[in-house]
Amino acid sequence: MNEESVANWMAEGACRAYLPNTFFPSDGVGVDKARKICATCSVTAACLEYALKNHIDHGVWGGCSERERRRISKRRRIAVQAI
Numbered sequence: 001m002n003e004e005s006v007a008n009w010m011a012e013g014a015c016r017a018y019l020p021n022t023f024f025p026s027d028g029v030g031v032d033k034a035r036k037i038c039a040t041c042s043v044t045a046a047c048l049e050y051a052l053k054n055h056i057d058h059g060v061w062g063g064c065s066e067r068e069r070r071r072i073s074k075r076r077r078i079a080v081q082a083i
């Protein structure tokens, strides 16, 4: 994903209409609020892949919390090892 394609999907993000700290919540209630916004977003997949690829470990990206992204990354590593 080059810089231009990153800028393209970021420009389409539903989060543009919210304060950035909405996506860096300090508790589960905040995570749920961010997830609900992500659920309305048209670029969720690109956002999630960006966060996974860049090992971003803070905030809600692509509708997933840090913990959820760690689980996805772990599942992918296991799947690759099984091949």
Ligand code: SF4
Binding pocket: 009, 010, 012, 013, 014, 015, 016, 023, 037, 038, 039, 041, 042, 043, 044, 047, 048, 060, 061, 062, 063
């Ligand atoms: S998926 Fe969520 S964090 Fe990612 S661009 Fe969309 S609204 Fe923003």
